[in-house]
Amino acid sequence: MVDELKLVEKAKIMDSERIGRALSRLASEIVEENHGAEGLYLVGIRRRGVPLARTLVDKIEEIESVRPEFGIIDITLYRDDLSTVGANPVVNRTELDSDIDEKTIVLVDDVLYTGRTIRAALDQLMDFGRPKRVQLAVLIDRGREHRELPIHADFVGRVVPTKKSEIIKVMLEEYDGVEGVGIYTLPDE
Amino acid sequence: MEKPFHRKDLLGIKDLSADEVLGILDTAENFREISSREIKKVPALRGKTVINLFFEASTRTRTSFELAAKRLSADSVNISVSTSSVSKGETLVDTALTLDAMQPDCIVVRHSSAGVPHQLARISKAAIVNAGDGTNEHPTQALLDAMTIRERKHKIEGLKVAIIGDILHSRVARSNIHLLTKLGASVRVAGPRTLVPEDFVHLVEEGLTVSENVEEAIADTDVVMILRIQKERQDSAFFPTLSEYAVHYGLTQERLALAKEDAIVLHPGPMNRGIEIASDVADSARSQILDQVKYGVTVRMAVLYLATGGRISREDE
Numbered sequence A: 001m002v003d004e005l006k007l008v009e010k011a012k013i014m015d016s017e018r019i020g021r022a023l024s025r026l027a028s029e030i031v032e033e034n035h036g037a038e039g040l041y042l043v044g045i046r047r048r049g050v051p052l053a054r055t056l057v058d059k060i061e062e063i064e065s066v067r068p069e070f071g072i073i074d075i076t077l078y079r080d081d082l083s084t085v086g087a088n089p090v091v092n093r094t095e096l097d098s099d100i101d102e103k104t105i106v107l108v109d110d111v112l113y114t115g116r117t118i119r120a121a122l123d124q125l126m127d128f129g130r131p132k133r134v135q136l137a138v139l140i141d142r143g144r145e146h147r148e149l150p151i152h153a154d155f156v157g158r159v160v161p162t163k164k165s166e167i168i169k170v171m172l173e174e175y176d177g178v179e180g181v182g183i184y185t186l187p188d189e
Numbered sequence B: 001m002e003k004p005f006h007r008k009d010l011l012g013i014k015d016l017s018a019d020e021v022l023g024i025l026d027t028a029e030n031f032r033e034i035s036s037r038e039i040k041k042v043p044a045l046r047g048k049t050v051i052n053l054f055f056e057a058s059t060r061t062r063t064s065f066e067l068a069a070k071r072l073s074a075d076s077v078n079i080s081v082s083t084s085s086v087s088k089g090e091t092l093v094d095t096a097l098t099l100d101a102m103q104p105d106c107i108v109v110r111h112s113s114a115g116v117p118h119q120l121a122r123i124s125k126a127a128i129v130n131a132g133d134g135t136n137e138h139p140t141q142a143l144l145d146a147m148t149i150r151e152r153k154h155k156i157e158g159l160k161v162a163i164i165g166d167i168l169h170s171r172v173a174r175s176n177i178h179l180l181t182k183l184g185a186s187v188r189v190a191g192p193r194t195l196v197p198e199d200f201v202h203l204v205e206e207g208l209t210v211s212e213n214v215e216e217a218i219a220d221t222d223v224v225m226i227l228r229i230q231k232e233r234q235d236s237a238f239f240p241t242l243s244e245y246a247v248h249y250g251l252t253q254e255r256l257a258l259a260k261e262d263a264i265v266l267h268p269g270p271m272n273r274g275i276e277i278a279s280d281v282a283d284s285a286r287s288q289i290l291d292q293v294k295y296g297v298t299v300r301m302a303v304l305y306l307a308t309g310g311r312i313s314r315e316d317e
Helices: A015-032 A049-063 A116-128 B018-036 B058-069 B091-102 B115-123 B139-153 B171-184 B213-218 B242-249 B290-307
Strands: A009-016 A040-045 A070-072 A104-112 A133-141 A155-159 A165-171 A180-185 B049-054 B075-080 B106-111 B125-131 B160-164 B184-190 B206-208 B223-226 B264-266
Touching: A009 A015, A009 B018, A015 A180, A015 B213, A040 A049, A040 A116, A049 A070, A049 A104, A070 A116, A070 A133, A070 A155, A070 B125, A104 A165, A116 A133, A133 A165, B018 B139, B018 B171, B018 B290, B049 B058, B058 B075, B058 B106, B058 B125, B058 B139, B058 B290, B075 B171, B091 B115, B091 B242, B106 B115, B106 B290, B115 B125, B125 B139, B139 B171, B139 B223, B139 B264, B139 B290, B160 B171, B160 B213, B184 B213, B206 B213
Parallel strands: A040 A070, A040 A104, A104 A133, A133 A155, B049 B075, B049 B106, B106 B125, B160 B184, B160 B223, B184 B206, B223 B264
Antiparallel strands: A009 A180, A165 A180
């Protein structure tokens, strides 16, 4: 477990405005790729994918005057690293209130790194039904060399090549009180 | 967020802090939605083994634990006393060691003697969950009762709860008294003098009172909890006849009218209709009995998850 207090900021790569612009572009790309917003269903992955998905829903509605559906998934119970030594993970609620069958699902997360969170999210999604298509939108893609599974993002806010020793922190109003993206390291590295 | 639970075993409510109890209840809230999915199963405890070791007959608790384990993808095995070698004279310690050698991750145990789960916990490497030990505790029942109360009353603190019946022999009452008083409810107990001893010194906690009669206990309460009358106690002369019990202590509409207008009724089941609870009360909108059964599965999922699995090694991606 990373001790948050000891992290050293190496570089600030996005501020609130840049995050906003990146999300606007992602919203446009999502409607362009899907020829509109009909049948779109945005699903935020807890925690930081949730406010990002919510913002994307708003922005898509502004562009298309159609509001995509919105849901939340918590992947804790689908993780592949349960039972490795560490802390008890806190389970939060999954909220997929309307049917996902035949919908175009856009999974939304803050950072794409190893791809394992997305694998868990896909497995959980399949337990809820049979979507027509599943796409992935992320604010930050840390680069393909970190991927441990054949997973890629369809919509990317920004590619940030990083070393394994570096940590990307996405801070959002809802959880952090401030907005921004930074690269951090542990002091001894 | 704070980690709700650090223990290997769930042996009783008595040893838990109020924070731990709330942690389990909050975790359970997040498991609730799983049982209403079309595919009622998550892979969290895949590859884990849960043994339901029941030395005492039980259908609903065992079924509830079994469903909870299955909905978390654990493999569960039921061992009941009539089919085990305990009836062939094996000691509890040998049974525990034998089961332990099969490397289960969790043993859910019910026994007619108090303290058996605690003894198992000392021997076994598996997480031990108490599913009822003698007249001592039945922690998951108290947790599911609390979840049911929170669903309707949105809190426990400040509530007035009456528990009516055989308090002396009831592990349900004991666990509930511990839980409810820990969370700041005031609890009144009532029943036949022989079953509600005045000398409750060993049990009396802050917020617990013994009432003279059922009417006094029920008056102005938010929750009325009725205990099952164990018919076998009649032979031991704890009370004269079942019909007399019904007349003096049974929960009727008239008695329930003394409680608050929005008071709810709980019963751990199985019910003796017409004895400790009138049929029209059991079937009324006040009765939460089926919700208790429903939340039983939910709470047990949370308990199994917290006791056996649920460890991560690193921060999220």
